[in-house]
Structures are given as C-alpha cells and as structure tokens.
Amino acid sequence: MAILLQILFNGLIAGSIYALVAVGFSLIYSTGRFMHFAHGAVVALGAYLQYWFFNLIGINFYLSFILTLFSVSLIGYLMHRFVYKPLKDRGSSSAVLLIVSVGLMIVIENFILLIFGANVKSYSFLEIRKGIEIAGALITPLQIFIIAISVALFLLLYFFMKKSKLGRIIRAVSDNPELARISGINAHFVHSASFIIGSAMASLAGVLIALEQNLEPTMGLNLIVKGFTGAVIGGIMSIPGSIAGSFFLGIVENAGIWYLPSGYKDAIAFVILFLFLIFKPKGIFGVKKRDE
Template identity: 60%
Template sequence: MFSQLFINGLIAGAIYALVASGFSLIYSTCKFIHFAHGAVVAVTAYILYLFFSLLGLNFWLAVILTIIFAGFFGWLINKILYKKLRKRKASNVILLIASVGLLILLESLILLFFGADVKTIGFIKIAKGLEFLGAIITPLQIVIIISSFVLLFLLFFFTKKSKIGKAMRAVADNRDVAEIVGISAEKMFSWSFIIGSAIAGIAGILVGLEQNLEPTMGTNLIIKGFTGAIIGGIGSVPGAILGSFLLGFSENFGIWFLPSGYKDAIAFIILFVFLLARPQGILGRKK
C-alpha cells in the first residue's frame, strides 16, 4: 500500500511540477505572478486536440507543433500585453491583475471555440497499468514523472550554464546593472516567456492525455502549481519542482489518514506553514 501511495504522490507531484516549473521560470526573471500560465497550459492542451484529433495530424508532429505554438503563444502574450503595461510603468500588482484577467479571457475563449463538454485526446488506450514494486502505474504516468525530472535538470543547467540562462539570472538579480553591461532586459523577459510557455506546452500535452480537457482546467492547475512554487521557493525553478513533489506527497499521504475532502485543506495548510515559518521556501534565498 505504501508503494502505491508513494506512486500516487509522485504522479500528482509531477503534474504540479510541470506547471510550477514554467511559472517559476517566468517569475524568476520577470518578477511578477503570471497566473495566466495555467490558461496557457489549457490552451496548448486544446491545440494538441485541434492538431491531433480534429485535423488528424501525426501524433508526434502534433506534439512538436504544439510545443512550438506554446512558446510562440507565450512570446505573444508578453509582447501584446505585459510589455505594453511595463512601458506604461505598470506596477507588479497591475501585471498580476492583468494576468488574472487574461486567465479568465483565455478560458472563455476556449469555451467559445471548443465548447464546454469534455474532450479527450484518444491517443492512449485505457488499460491496466504496469505492476511495479506492488504499485500500479501506467506508461504515460512514467513519462510524466520522467519529464518533470528531466525538466528539473535541464532547467538547472540552462540557468547555470547557458548564455541566455546566465543573462536571465543577471536581469533577475538586478535589472539596471544588467542593462548597463549590455543585456536587454526586455529580450530576457521575452526569452523567459518563450521557454516558460514551451514548458507549459509540455505540461498541457501530458496533463491533457492524463486527465482529459475542459475549459477551466487551467485554473485548477495553476492554483496547485503556484502553491508548489511558493513552497519550493518562488523564483527558484528547482525549488518549485521540489515543492510540487512535496505537495503531491503530503496530499496523497494525508488523505490516507484524513477524509479525502481535506485534500485541498492539506495543501493550503502546508502553504501557510511555509509562508509563516519559511516564506522564502525550501530553496529560496533570504533577502
């Protein structure tokens, strides 16, 4: 039983981590809370549905196109909304409100174009999972877990080693100084949106396959992803992933003992404990 609960926690945590990592990457560079990230995940899941189920493209081609679309979509959001607001010297609170507005707008657009009923991307047949140390897990869930770990390492090396990653960290650290040495902050904001949203694309694809599609899926995902990111240390991508796993484990082990209706309560109690006792999160730096 323990192993099954462990796997359940791992699956839940991996899904949260997929959402939290892109969100956290954008936050770490741009320093504002991009709630519409959840809707970007939902939009990309629907785009995969459009390419694969409606247009009948090859699945892998559809996946690649979806990820490219997600990156482009993120870039577009930054360009036509956030950049304009920053130009007008909008504060982070205004950007936050704009992002909530965008979240609702995108969900409504999905509702308008695709309708309210559940959509499924019928690529994977429903079948019994694989037995693994007494626990059952499906191949897709293994892919989800591996993807989140691979992302953890890739993002870690990307921010530490690559040129863009370093520049993004420089902007995150001190925008003015970074601009003095010739790094364009706006360019780095764009990059963080492209990469963060492409990760949202991966999340959208995997979550869409695992949980099916509904217009409001983005809100639920970003609430848990955001909680995971706060627990792990907002602004630290590896932290966000760790926090998400911690969240997944505590929820699933928690409701083994408590009634399942307390699942969200457990998540938010952990959030409050962290906010009170360690507001910078597991891996965050104290300012």
C-alpha cells in the same frame, strides 16, 4: 509496504503534474517579477491546440505536438509583447500586471469555450489499462513518462541555470534587475525568452496532463493554483526549486489523505502553503539576498 509505495507513486504522479505547470510559471515570475496567472490557461490552450491538430485536423500525434509547441510559444511571446510589455513600459505595478493576468486567463478560457464548447474532451490516443506492477504498487507507462519528464526538466534546468550563458543572464535579471541592466544585459530579451520557454513548457504540460486526465476549458485554474502553491513551497525565484516543491506538495497531499478524510486534500495543500509563507517564505530552495 506495497501501500506506502503506492502512496508514494500517487504523490509523484500528482507532484509531477504540478511541477510541469510550476516550472514555466516560476521562470516567468523570476525574470519578470509578476504573477502570470494566465499561465494555467496557456496550459489549457496547449492541450486544446493539440486536440485541434490531432483529433480535428488529423495530423500525426507527434507532429501535432511540435505544431502545438511552436504555436503556444508564439502566443506566449505575443502576450508578453502586446499585453505585459506595454504596461511594464508605462511603469505599471505588479498588482496591475496581476489583474491583467487574471483577465487574460478569463479571456483565454472563454475563447476555448467559444471554439471547442464546454464538454470534456479526450485525445483517445492511449488505451486505459491496468498499470505496471512494481513491488505491489501500480503505475501506468504514461505516468512513468510524466514523472521522468519532470525529473529531466529539473536536472536540465538546474544545470542550464547554473552553467549556461542564458541561464546566468536569467539569474542575473531575477536576482537584481537594475544591476543586470546597468551591466548591459538586455532585459527585454530575457523577458521574451522567459515567456517563450515558459509557454513552450506550458504546451508540454498541457498535452501530458490532457493525456492523463482529459481536457476541459477550465482545467487551467485548478492547475495554476496547485502549480503556484508548489512553486512557492519550493522557492518561487528558483526554477528547480519550484519543481522540487511541487513534488513535495504532491507527496504530502497524497500521504495526508491516507490518514485524514480525503475531503481535506486542498486544505492540506494550503496549510502547507501558509506554513511556508510564515516560516520559510523563500521556500525550500529559496534564493538568499545579501541585504536581508
């Protein structure tokens, strides 16, 4: 029993980390309809900016986080304004944008490498100690906090998308960009907003993930691969769905390696991805289209 609970916890911890990455990625995808793979590198950038403010300059941790949040949001906006938007305005296909996003990812990773070096870094902000025991299973306060943030984001975004004006506009654009534009919605504003909000979430993800598993320049690639998988499983057009999909992925992966050799962990993740793409391509929370 304790072991089942421990696996569930392990799955939730992994899932919440994937979810933190997936949510921003999915937001940007649903409004802009292209894969912003550099999102993983933006997460890493957030983690490193926090390291810079907190460990190198010596600003208070929470104040550093606010600075990081604003800087990364600004960088996200600039990426949209000076890289993606000019290309989109020329009518570039989403394949071009995909390649550009991979290029951006490489540029950001190498930039981090250049400034901070290749060594693994740590904030050394929290002490490593035995986790809290809940019915025989162990979990640390930081992990509970990370899970809570993911769940809170899920609820917040669910209601934000359903009830708020901006949420409705974002859904309108993601549902049918042409129709939204004809109805007088400023698509450029929505795209900028999605990059700013998405990048802000990336910085939150970056700092929490770095607290949990240290910093390295290439951390973004692994994160975006799993975040992307979680987003597809949950329904990439649905932001709450991408969070649910990430939790699902985390739990299945960890439950899976309890029975299978642990070397198959990534294989489990990608088999699930294939199954979803074949049988339920719109994901768990897939948005239905009228004409399909």
